[in-house]
Amino acid sequence: MKLLGRVLSEILEGLAPSVCAACDEPTRNAFCAACAETSLHRPPARSVAGAPLLVAGAYAPPLSTAIVRFKYGGRPELSRSLSQLLSASLGAQALPTDAVLVPVPLHPKRLAMRGYNQAALLAQELGRVCGLACRPRLLSRMRETQRQVGKARVERLTNAADAFEVRQRGVRRVVVVDDVVTTGATVRACAQALARGGVELCAVVALAEAFGD
Template sequence: MRTAVQPRLDAAWQALRRWLGATLLPAQCALCGAGCPELLCPPCRAQYLESGRGQARPRCRQCANPLAGIDVAQLCGRCLRQRPAYDATVTAFDYAPPVDQLLLQLKFGARLALAPLFAQLLHVAIQQQTAWDAPQLLCPVPLGPARLAERGFNQALEIARPLARLLDVPLQPRLALRVRETRAQSGVAPQERQANLARAFAIAPEHGALLQGCHVGIVDDVMSSGHTVNALATACKSAGAARVSILAVARTPPH
C-alpha cells in the first residue's frame, strides 16, 4: 500500500537518479554531446557565447526588454505606461537557442553543474552595467512545496548560490515563500498570468526585518512576461524593501 508520502519519496528518488546520471557518467558537451572535460566543448562554447550574448543590444533599464534605440538609459513603452514593482533588470542572454536548451537541461534534466556557469555569465553581464548599484542581499525565486518535491531542487537557488559568492553579497534562500501553489506560467494564457501569481509570495516573518530600507536582488533562471518577479518584488516592497533588482540569466524577447 502506498503511503501519503510515497509520491514524494518517488520524486526524490527520480531526482537522485537524474543527478547521479548527470555527475557520474563520462563528461559530455551539454549541447552537442561530444566527449569533453568541460560543460561545453570549445566550438559550442564559442557559438554559445557569440549567439547568446545579451548585452550587445540596448535594453530597457527596468525590464531588460530590447530597445530599438541606442540610449541604454531609457525605458521601454511598457514600463513607461505601467511601471513594474522592481526597479532594474540585468540579464545575460535572450531566451533563444542555444541558451534555452542549456536552461532546460538545468531545470528539467537536473544538470546542476550548469548552474555555476550561468552564474558566471550573469556576473559578466552585471559587470558590464555602466551604473550598477549592488544589492544588499540576494533572494532566489522560491518554488512551491509540491513543485520542489517533484523536481528535487530549485534552479533559481542553484544559480543564486555561486552568484552570491561572485558578487560577495549575502544569500537569503528562505527570505521569500511561495504561499500559494500556482500553475506553471508557461502553461497559462498570457492574459491570465498576472492573476495566476496574485498573492503567491510572502516574506518569511523571521526575515522581515532584513528588508527595511534594503536593496534586494531577485535571482531567476528565465524572465518571460515578468509577472513572477513582479509579484515577488511587490511582496518585498510591501515588507519594506527600498529597491528591487532582477537578475535573470535569460530574458524572453516580446513577440
C-alpha cells in the same frame, strides 16, 4: 554581437567547468566552440517592477538549451557554469554591494518533485562569484501558481498575484534572481510582496529573457 566570445574569455581557466552546458562536450568554457558559434543575443534594456532587468542573453540556443538541461534535465551542477556566464555578462553593471540576492522560490510541492530550486542554486553561485549574500528563504511561495506556459497574459498576471510573502526581517535591499523572465508577472508578484514587507527591489537578474507571447 561578439558578447559570447568576450564573456568566454573573461571566465577564468581555474574556475571553468569541464563540459559544455548545452551539449556536454569537454570544454574549459561555459559552452564548447561549436555551441558558442551561436552568439548570445542581447535583448534591449528593459525594467520589470520598476527595477532594471539584467540578463546574460535572449532565450535562444545555446543558452536556452543549457537552461532546459539545468532546469528539467536533472543537472543542478550546471548552476556553476551558468552563474559564471551570468556574472561575466553583467560586467560593468555591478550589482549593489549592500543588496542581498533573493531567488524566486518554488512551491514546496514542485521543489519536492524537482529536488532543487534552480533559481536558488543560481543565486547561491552568483553570490559566491560576486561576493554578495544570498537569502534563499527571504521570500516564501504561498500557493502554487499554475504553469505559466500557454496562458494568456492577463490570466498569468492574476495567477501570480499574492503568491509570495516576505518571511524574514532585517533585509532592506534585494536583487531578485530567476532563471528565465518572460512577461515578468512572477517578478512583479515578488516585488509586490517585497514592497509589503518594506524591502526595496534594486534589480532583477536572470539567465535569459524570453519573448513567448
